[in-house]
Amino acid sequence: MSHTNALPFPSRSIASDGIPGQAPVLSVKGLTTNFDTSSGTVHAVRDVSFDLYKRQRLAIVGESGSGKSALAMSLVGLVPPPGRIVGGSVKLHGTELVGLDDAGISKIRGRDIGLVFQDPMAALDPLKTIGTQFVETIRVHQDVAVKVARRMACELLAEVGVNDPERRIADYPHQYSGGMRQRVLIAMAIANDPAVVIADEPTTALDVTTQAQVLDLLAKICDERGNALVMITHNLGIVEELCDSVNVMYAGRFVESSSTRSLFGTPAHPYSKALLDCVIDPATAKRGALPAIPGSPPDLSVDEPGCPFVSRCPIGRDELRCATERPESRTLAGGAVVRCHFASDTPGDAA
Incomplete structure (x- = not known):
């Protein structure tokens, strides 16, 4: 039985042992993240392992507090104090990310791994225009002139469905709807052609129609550009429609990893x-x-x-x-x- 009204995403399945002849883009082994608090150590992520392949859409699902967002932040070195990675490995194209200093991980984040956060108003600076923020995102990782970066930004905004991008790029975040702000974040996440896009609850607070448009956009981008997608969500309807593989997370651990078809058919x-x-x-x-x-x-x-x-x-x-x-x-x-x-x-x- 289908749990949702299906969107027109292609049905695919990535086997648990990977894709024959293809090395994983991202390989996570035994990742463990703790938060040392005054009331004790919180074991937010416990011995998590998975491989992610090109064009794969992987969902990480579970209740609030299961460790999903802590895992996402661990992958890109954004664990806030008093949190810290205490064990495990995160390799992107074979390069170890755990243990990199701030300068090293900053070069990876935004260039090789794109991030789409759940709250577009918190992710975008309300005091800067969309263009200013977009140009900064591009020029941090690419040696291009401001005019070139601005042109690239307009092309990306058009790609994600922002009408009249040459004019709208001068607007501030509050002049965009929630769905449009989320499109901007997606455009920024793919601006430097990352191998992996991590989307942390990207459809929170969006209406059903806008949610479907954002999901359709993510699917289109991953297929056309070859990005691998990690979707952090509690919405199983999104998983069934968009993702080909699922990791179910509970109390900081993966308790089940399988294809989407298998999970929804025989959990x-x-x-x-x-x-x-x-x-x-x-x-x-x-x-x-x-x-x-x-x-x-x-x-x-x-x-x-x-x-x-x-x-x-x-x-x-x-x-x-x-x-x-x-x-x-x-x-x-x-x-x-x-x-x-x-x-x-x-x-x-x-x-």
């Missing part, structure tokens, strides 16, 4: 199934209480030995094991990589 982890069960289908929705996952996400400052989902899990087949033994990643017959003692490829079994 293997109980948390993945619970998330999908919370998606409301307008065609069949009835009045009454909205579906929800019982309980609350765990306290990330407490490093419990068992499965972090144990208190909310509906399976309960071996409570002692789930409470005392942390599940390791394992690959199921269908290709999904799952952290669960009882995960199954068979619908209705463990999942």
